[in-house]
Amino acid sequence: MKKAKDGKPTINDVARIAGVSKKTVSRVINRSPLLNEATREKVEAVIAELGYVPNPQARALALRRNFLIGLIHDNPNAQMVLGVQEGILSAIRDTEFALVVRPVNRRSPDMLDDVRAFLEQQRLFGVMLLPPISENDALADLCEDLGVTYVRMGSVRLDDDEHMVASNDREAVARAVAYLVDHGHRRIGFVAGPDGFRSAAERASGYVDALETAGIKQDATIMAEGNYTFETGIAAGEKLLAASPRPTAIFASNDEMAAGVLHAARKKGLSVPEDLSIVGFDDTAIAAHIWPPLTTVRWPIQAMAKAAAIKLIDPAEARRQPSHFLSDLIERASVGTA
Structure with missing residues (x-):
């Protein structure tokens, strides 16, 4: 069989030199599991030797x-x-x-x-x-x-x-809130994620689990809703920090909202972490870039x-x-x- 008119090797060339069918070459290219490793390696070696490049349009059509x-x-x-x-x-x-x-x-x-x-x-x-x-x-x-x-x-x-x-998420948040408890915090505020998100529900459950384990009673006055955005973090932070007595620590269900809580604390003249401790969730770039850098749960x-x-x-x-x-x-x- 001859090469294509442009001189480039074809799938037929690969099949002929490897001593397999064109369909087998196609299966190797498409990473089919229906091949033994020896055949796959033999065909891949011929592909590399010839410098064969599959035609994506032809593959898509097939x-x-x-x-x-x-x-x-x-x-x-x-x-x-x-x-x-x-x-x-x-x-x-x-x-x-x-x-x-x-x-x-x-x-x-x-x-x-x-x-x-x-x-x-x-x-x-x-x-x-x-x-x-x-x-x-x-x-x-x-x-x-x-x-x-x-x-x-x-x-x-x-x-x-x-x-x-x-x-x-649930276990990770429970560990994060327990970390705050280990630092002596008993009045721990919470900023929830948006309604309808399973992640928000799981993170809220983790918060509740940690409080129950520590023997801390839930307090609705230091729990606020958010929408995973910086702006809702500010609003939630302002609400929680207006409570009396105010929380000494706040867990926010993602880093964007945690950054908003930090902003609200600064507006109120509070220092972090001297007056207020904050923990977020995600470990996105914002967590390391704000000041002070944010303790957070790294979501992989x-x-x-x-x-x-x-x-x-x-x-x-x-x-x-x-x-x-x-x-x-x-x-x-x-x-x-x-």
């Missing part, structure tokens, strides 16, 4: 899918979405895959129809669903019906291991997103990817003794 990974979200936390994107991009670097991001409105009655149209138009290779829409079973069923591989990200188990990555968002993307693009490697991730407390300078 698979009836584009080499696009979709990220679908309805999340007010821009830092969280950015962290997910970075994790996905690290997984697809040096591949033919690309990322397409689609914001949606989870409160719209047309959300499922909008997502259906998006999936049908884009012919995605796979899709990642971020919380809180990842908690919508109907959305996962829609992906299944359309034959679109999906992975759901969450703070609790949402699906089988093939279709999810999850963190341990990039690692979770990278694992999720690998599950989407590489069936052979997917089985080796974790589905559960643990968050760690990162001690900085925003916590002092009561």
